[in-house]
Amino acid sequence: MxxxxxxxxxxxxxxxxxxxxxxxxxxxxxxxxxxxxxxxxxxxxxxxxxxxxxxxxxxxxxxxxxxxxxxxxxxxxxxxxxxxxxxxxxxxxxxxxxxxxxxKAKRVLVIELGAGTNIATVRHFSQGLGMPLIRINPAESELGNAKGVSLKMGALAALREIDTELK
Ligand SMILES: [Zn+2]
Structure with a gap:
């Protein structure tokens, strides 16, 4: 990046x-x-x-x-x-x-990998930024009121597909 x-x-x-x-x-x-x-x-x-x-x-x-x-x-x-x-x-x-x-950073994208709702520290952080979010989670991929994209899949597979799309 x-x-x-x-x-x-x-x-x-x-x-x-x-x-x-x-x-x-x-x-x-x-x-x-x-x-x-x-x-x-x-x-x-x-x-x-x-x-x-x-x-x-x-x-x-x-x-x-x-x-x-x-x-x-x-x-x-x-x-x-x-x-x-x-x-x-x-x-x-x-x-x-x-x-x-x-x-300092411009146009930040948050990619959240496998952060669950039981101990939601990471989810609160990634949503609390108010920046575009890609939530990748095979079990709890719902976005709630966050703005972004939800991918109901494993992190490695999702990152590989995103990487492929970027190339
Ligand atoms: Zn001591």
Whole structure:
């Protein structure tokens, strides 16, 4: 895309980064970062150094990871249900970068892939922008009051067909 592109995702698996993308908003955090469970500070750090050792029944046999500052357990930097202790500064910084991009970008198109209605964060975001939307979803493709196009199909097949049409 000539203006670039952004990913807004509720996925926490870091696969967009693994695929080489850098403009990403991880609205629910990432399994690849951790924070102190006691919230002794707002620090967030990489989970790369945590190497859990498990037995054949998948029971942890190595020590639980602890906060280097206070010794409390660490937790994934992922937004849980009813979670008031999630350190959201990474997600907020990512969102600020997206907002800056949105202010400059012209004729933005939102392509929503497989975002469901149970946890509707992504749907609220993509509809809330008020920009043209292509909603791709094999099970919940209804547009509601959003303006756009609904494709009741899987993401990969839909993207391939869109790509073919563009060429
Ligand atoms: Zn701590």
């Amino acid at each position: 000539s203006q670039g592109a952004f990913v807004f995702t509720s996925n926490v698996d870091g696969l967009f980064q693994k695929a080489g993308l850098v403009n990403i908003v991880e609205c629910h955090g990432s399994i690849h970062r951790v924070q102190c469970m006691a919230s002794c500070s707002p620090a967030i750090w990489s989970a790369d150094d945590i190497q859990p050792d498990v037995d054949e029944q998948c029971r942890l046999v190595s020590p639980l990871p602890v906060c280097p500052d206070c010794g409390a357990l660490v937790r994934p930097n992922i937004l849980m249900f009813g979670d008031w202790n999630w350190q959201s500064q990474v997600a907020r910084a990512q969102q600020a970068k997206l907002n800056q991009w949105l202010q």
